[in-house]
Amino acid sequence: MINNTVRRSQLVSPWGVGAIVPFPDDESLMIAGLDMWRFGDNYRCPEEFLVKDDRLVKRLGVSELRLPPDYREPGKGYRYANITIPAVRFPRWHYCPFCGTMSKLSYFGTNEKCSGYEWPRGRSCKNRKYRPRLIPERFIVICEDGHIDDLPIAEWIHENHTIKYNENTCKIRRTTGGVSASLAGVRYECSCGASRSLTGATREGALDNVYRCVGAKPWLGVEKDEQNLCGKSVKVVQRGGTNVWYPIIKSSIYIPVDIQDVDNHILDVLERRWSKISSAVDENGMIDKSRTDIIAEIEDVDAELLYKAACAKLNADGDAEINEDISEEEYRLSEYKALLKNSGQDNLKFYCKNYSISKYNNALLPFFKSISLVYKLCETRAFVGFSRLLPDNTKSIREQKAMLSTKSVHWLPAVQVFGEGIFFEFDEERLRLWAAQDVVKNQVAKLSQSYNQMSSRYGKPSIQMNAKYALIHTFAHLLINQLSFDCGYGSSSIRERIYCDLGPEEHNMYGVLLYTASGDSEGSMGGLVRMGKAGNIEDVIMDAIENARWCSADPICIQSEGQGPDSCNLAACHNCALLPETCCENGNRILDRALVIGKSDQKNLGYFNL
Numbered sequence: 001m002i003n004n005t006v007r008r009s010q011l012v013s014p015w016g017v018g019a020i021v022p023f024p025d026d027e028s029l030m031i032a033g034l035d036m037w038r039f040g041d042n043y044r045c046p047e048e049f050l051v052k053d054d055r056l057v058k059r060l061g062v063s064e065l066r067l068p069p070d071y072r073e074p075g076k077g078y079r080y081a082n083i084t085i086p087a088v089r090f091p092r093w094h095y096c097p098f099c100g101t102m103s104k105l106s107y108f109g110t111n112e113k114c115s116g117y118e119w120p121r122g123r124s125c126k127n128r129k130y131r132p133r134l135i136p137e138r139f140i141v142i143c144e145d146g147h148i149d150d151l152p153i154a155e156w157i158h159e160n161h162t163i164k165y166n167e168n169t170c171k172i173r174r175t176t177g178g179v180s181a182s183l184a185g186v187r188y189e190c191s192c193g194a195s196r197s198l199t200g201a202t203r204e205g206a207l208d209n210v211y212r213c214v215g216a217k218p219w220l221g222v223e224k225d226e227q228n229l230c231g232k233s234v235k236v237v238q239r240g241g242t243n244v245w246y247p248i249i250k251s252s253i254y255i256p257v258d259i260q261d262v263d264n265h266i267l268d269v270l271e272r273r274w275s276k277i278s279s280a281v282d283e284n285g286m287i288d289k290s291r292t293d294i295i296a297e298i299e300d301v302d303a304e305l306l307y308k309a310a311c312a313k314l315n316a317d318g319d320a321e322i323n324e325d326i327s328e329e330e331y332r333l334s335e336y337k338a339l340l341k342n343s344g345q346d347n348l349k350f351y352c353k354n355y356s357i358s359k360y361n362n363a364l365l366p367f368f369k370s371i372s373l374v375y376k377l378c379e380t381r382a383f384v385g386f387s388r389l390l391p392d393n394t395k396s397i398r399e400q401k402a403m404l405s406t407k408s409v410h411w412l413p414a415v416q417v418f419g420e421g422i423f424f425e426f427d428e429e430r431l432r433l434w435a436a437q438d439v440v441k442n443q444v445a446k447l448s449q450s451y452n453q454m455s456s457r458y459g460k461p462s463i464q465m466n467a468k469y470a471l472i473h474t475f476a477h478l479l480i481n482q483l484s485f486d487c488g489y490g491s492s493s494i495r496e497r498i499y500c501d502l503g504p505e506e507h508n509m510y511g512v513l514l515y516t517a518s519g520d521s522e523g524s525m526g527g528l529v530r531m532g533k534a535g536n537i538e539d540v541i542m543d544a545i546e547n548a549r550w551c552s553a554d555p556i557c558i559q560s561e562g563q564g565p566d567s568c569n570l571a572a573c574h575n576c577a578l579l580p581e582t583c584c585e586n587g588n589r590i591l592d593r594a595l596v597i598g599k600s601d602q603k604n605l606g607y608f609n610l
Contacts, residue, residue: 004029004087009415011068011085012249012383016413017404018146018219019245019386020090027111028136028239029087033220034413035405036086039069051414052275053380056252058322059331060397065382065414090218091150091239094134099123100173102153102188103134107218117171117191137174139186139198141234142244142388143213146403151236153188155210156201161194201236208233220406235389248385248393248400252331253497253513254349254378254416255338268347269299270309277310287311324397329500329507336499336509339372339423349378352423361538366430367608372423373532379517382414391587394460421515422532426472428510431607435467439605440595444470446561446570447590454566454589463503468510471595471607472500473586475544476512477577478596482544483514487531492580494528502590545608549597551576558599565589 004023006015015021017031039045051065069083088107095102096114099122103112114131118124125131139151153172154165171191183202189195200206213232215225237244256271270277273295280288287310296303322331344350354372357364385400401412434440448465455462476496484491493516499509516528531537551557551573558571564578565588572578572591581587598606 006085008068008070012381012413012415013247014245016245016247016383016386018148018217019247020239021087022240026133026135028090030090030219032086032088033405034409034411035407037069038083038086039066045411050275051380051382051416052271053252053254053378053414053416054274054278055255055322055331055334056250056380056382056414059252059324059326060250060382060384060401060412061324062401062410062412064411065380066411067415068413088218088221090148091137091140093137093150093153095137095174096125096132097135098128098132099125100175101125102137102172102174104150104167105134107221107223119173119191122173122175136239138238139201139236140239140244141207141211141213141236143230143232143234144389145213145215145230145232146386146388147213147215147217147230147234148244148388149214149216149218149234152207152211154190156198156207157188157190157194157196159196159210161190161192163192163194165190165192165194198236204235205233207236217403222406243389246387246391247383248387249381250384250397251379251381251497253335254380255335256344256348256350263301263305264345264347266301266305266309267345269295269301269306270313271348273299274310274313278314281314287314329502329509332497332499333507333509335497336507336511339374339499339511339513340370340425344376346376349376349418350374351376355534357427360534363542364538367427368424369427370425371532371537372425373529374421374423374513374515375526375529376418377421377515377517378416378418379515380414380416382412384412390458392458394458417517419515419517420526420529421513422528422537423513424475424511426468426510428508431468431471431510434471434607437604439602440467443467443570443592443594443605447568447592450562450566450568451590454568457566465590466501466503466505467595468505469498469500469502470590470592472510472512473498474572474577474591474593474596475607476514477572477579477584477591478544478548478593479541480514480579480583481577482540482547483528483531486540486543487527489516489527492582495583496585498585545597548576548593551593558594564591570594 004027015031017033020028020030022028039049045064045066049067051067053065057065089105092104093102094105101114101117103115105112111133113133114125116126116131118126137151140148141151142148158165173189175187176185183198187197213230213234215228215230216223277287277291280291289307292307292310293303296306339352341354343352352372352374354370356370357368384397385403444465444467447470451465452462480491480494483489483494494514497513499511501507531540552575553573557573557576560570563569563573568589569591571593577591577593578588594605596606596608598609603609
């Protein structure tokens, strides 16, 4: 399958383990589990593929993050040529595009040509000199636990037929068109005389009498899980549907450890060589000094200073507390603290300068406490699992990782992207006074109700929505739209990272980072940081607020009691506050323009009107 290529970033999303990848020439393959991936001939992963982010490694409970391997032709200056990502053929049911004759192929076999079965009526490929290659079936079945299988075609068409299906003697044909463009137009017939269309197959529980989930995991080569038979109802979907595979991505902004009075060159060596240094920690938690001495000699730095810096990094506050069980807000707390001050260096992956809001126009003084310009940042995005049918983040990281391989693996695929950003710290006292108003509480209660109804459907716990989170989230969307208008950025190239508790407040974080981070050069040339400087950002913020006061869908939009995905928004629609979903952390949910600018009869509802 060498000619079938994808970018390495696509193997994190949208085509990671367990996803169906549509290749040219009607090839449909599913990315295999991590235990089948290979990184060269050695057991150890080559240095070229390692992604260095110690905080995220601890958070995910693994020892390594790795770049997905990318193919390079031999002789092109790449040491690990012919490295490919394994995949299995799915769905297995294929049919002839000319006569409709079907065959069930192997997970691991190559594609086949039509068998040329002679049907008593209709088309046949028996006498054709060149028989066409089979193409994959369009419909499959999935269950809520992440299992996936072929559509049980044979069982479906023989459900009410007197003759039972025999795979050795029965031949099945697929026909389409005729009476309807709906599922009634997709019909299967067997050589024994059984025939049935797909009418009604998508109804809830329609297949229960002929098929229950058997725990199939094609990406792991498991056709039927005999030990843990699932037994749940399955749903008929199209193999290219968005509900077939939802990736679960954990991201992290790389934050260097703040070590005082250490030379920049030593910090640079420490960052680049940390994986080698940390691998030599003994059972007492002490760094092997001989290891740092060797590295110091290679890098031509002072060995004693390097050793002391390494010990300081190892014993940095908070590092030991990071594990798989901490919340997302708790994990982001160290990032938030780094963004509130001058952090990092120009020669590191992170460089941030914090400015008091007094350095900006007085118009911003009541609303914000500080603004940070992030000249350099590095975001690591790691793939930890997936769900089917519905997005599901209720499982623990351990449970999510268990779907990726047949045995425990000590690594996960990840990519790193680089960019820049602007961080806004909101004024805590003003937020407290604003959120304490009854009019704000009543408005946010509507958001809470819609959000909890959605959570109930997805099996998530209910929460009491934090008004400050909804405000900061909506402000981020409005500002991204305005930056796109003013600066020429594509709206999909700017992302948000919210530092605030979604539910009850525990961490006292009130900020948002708007940043560019992508594999290409868009937005990484200093443009976003320049817009964050005094004299520029004031106009952008004020324009965003003024433009939010009127939506082309008003008054319907501003008076909405629930709209958008799962009705989890109030005054927010595609004309005013919604963004491409790659920009938003919540899938364009929990948005309300009224919390930013108020309503005509409730001016104090808006934070910027108080």
